[in-house]
Amino acid sequence: MSDKRNTYIVRCGEVALKGMNKPYFERMLVDRIRKIMKKFQDIEVRREEGLIFVKTPDSLNKDIVTGEISRVFGVASISPAVEIDISEGDAEEILDKIGQEAVSYMLGLIKEKGIQTFKVDAKRANKAFPIESPQIGRIIGAKILIGCKVLKVDVHKPDCKLFISVRREKAYVFEQKVSGFGGLPLGTNGKGMVLLSGGIDSPVAAFMMAKRGMMIEAVHFHSYPYTSERAWDKVQDLARIVAGYCGRIRIHSINLLPIQEEIVQNCPEEEITILVRRFMMRLAELVAKDTGSLMLITGENIGQVASQTAEALVVTDASVQMPVMRPLIAMDKVDIMDLAKQIGTYDTSILPYEDCCTVFLPKHPSTKPKLNQILESESHLNVEELIRAAFESRESVMIYGKE
Numbered sequence: 001m002s003d004k005r006n007t008y009i010v011r012c013g014e015v016a017l018k019g020m021n022k023p024y025f026e027r028m029l030v031d032r033i034r035k036i037m038k039k040f041q042d043i044e045v046r047r048e049e050g051l052i053f054v055k056t057p058d059s060l061n062k063d064i065v066t067g068e069i070s071r072v073f074g075v076a077s078i079s080p081a082v083e084i085d086i087s088e089g090d091a092e093e094i095l096d097k098i099g100q101e102a103v104s105y106m107l108g109l110i111k112e113k114g115i116q117t118f119k120v121d122a123k124r125a126n127k128a129f130p131i132e133s134p135q136i137g138r139i140i141g142a143k144i145l146i147g148c149k150v151l152k153v154d155v156h157k158p159d160c161k162l163f164i165s166v167r168r169e170k171a172y173v174f175e176q177k178v179s180g181f182g183g184l185p186l187g188t189n190g191k192g193m194v195l196l197s198g199g200i201d202s203p204v205a206a207f208m209m210a211k212r213g214m215m216i217e218a219v220h221f222h223s224y225p226y227t228s229e230r231a232w233d234k235v236q237d238l239a240r241i242v243a244g245y246c247g248r249i250r251i252h253s254i255n256l257l258p259i260q261e262e263i264v265q266n267c268p269e270e271e272i273t274i275l276v277r278r279f280m281m282r283l284a285e286l287v288a289k290d291t292g293s294l295m296l297i298t299g300e301n302i303g304q305v306a307s308q309t310a311e312a313l314v315v316t317d318a319s320v321q322m323p324v325m326r327p328l329i330a331m332d333k334v335d336i337m338d339l340a341k342q343i344g345t346y347d348t349s350i351l352p353y354e355d356c357c358t359v360f361l362p363k364h365p366s367t368k369p370k371l372n373q374i375l376e377s378e379s380h381l382n383v384e385e386l387i388r389a390a391f392e393s394r395e396s397v398m399i400y401g402k403e
Helices: 013-017 019-037 062-070 091-113 133-147 201-211 229-246 257-266 269-291 310-317 333-343 371-378 383-392
Strands: 005-011 044-048 051-057 077-085 117-124 160-166 170-174 191-195 215-222 249-255 295-297 395-399
Touching: 005 062, 005 170, 013 019, 019 044, 019 051, 019 062, 051 062, 062 077, 077 091, 091 133, 091 160, 091 170, 117 133, 133 160, 191 201, 191 269, 201 215, 201 229, 201 295, 201 333, 215 229, 215 269, 229 249, 229 333, 229 395, 249 269, 249 383, 257 269, 257 383, 269 295, 269 310, 269 371, 269 383, 310 371
Parallel strands: 117 160, 191 215, 191 295, 215 249
Antiparallel strands: 005 051, 005 077, 044 051, 077 170, 160 170, 249 395
């Protein structure tokens, strides 16, 4: 094993604003980073004065490390950095030491990227250090100009912006700031039950709630044999991608076909969509209560389809008592698609396998349903027995994230 170590500075974003609760959120964030990095050996994760520091063997690829850490919710950005011991020496000796590392760092960038211009951005986190940040920047910049003859200073559009951070016993030199997703550490906001289809929206909705610190469980409805095994495989693939961000996801699979057939035989055709949706919500609520989930999560987006008009959402919500979270409700479809592409679910979501929502689709679905009219239609169904049978026939599978 190599003795050389690489250092990564992890910034916490919103977690830093948590006041008295900040230590709790930071501990949760450190735990999540340790968990996602446990697949690698000899990893050290520690928090110190508002930042998290990750150390790895230098044999571990930096892009892989930053890629893994950037997937942890609560991480605002990551920087691969050179760590310098400044626990000994006066200010001049310490700046000489930082300057040597900065020159070495820049020579590497000249060779690797062919940079020609630079700017130094210095920060003195340790206010006891006797030289202020602007002066540190000027001193280190001068040392770089002497040590790297080909470089020039450009304060407006430099090829490289070199960051210098002077802390209590360590200083850091780095160039990159790789963005994370931000948000809150997973597990800090209870558990939610997402109604997961094979479409574009619901995986994105699950991702967004997980980003707010919520653990995710899922319920999926199918209409086998009208829907295929390939459609079920597609849903599991989507869950596998989302689980790469939010940890394992248990999917509860329920065949909705007996309920759909009863609705088709006994209720007005134009109400099929909204009636089926109310049964889905009832079943999802039962599964949520059975598994300790606090709320339902859907990918609904107002006005997108017949079951997502304002009137339809009101009638849908009236079927359950549990809070319904709709993180995509006011987003443009294009923005949802862009986010799906960013998190990697889009290409799977657009695979052309049918789902239960396309079975028994009415030609002219009601877009402005009235609750009293829907309740009258449901009076022709044995709602409790249909719900009980569907709930008891559910099957569950645990999905783990893609490596």
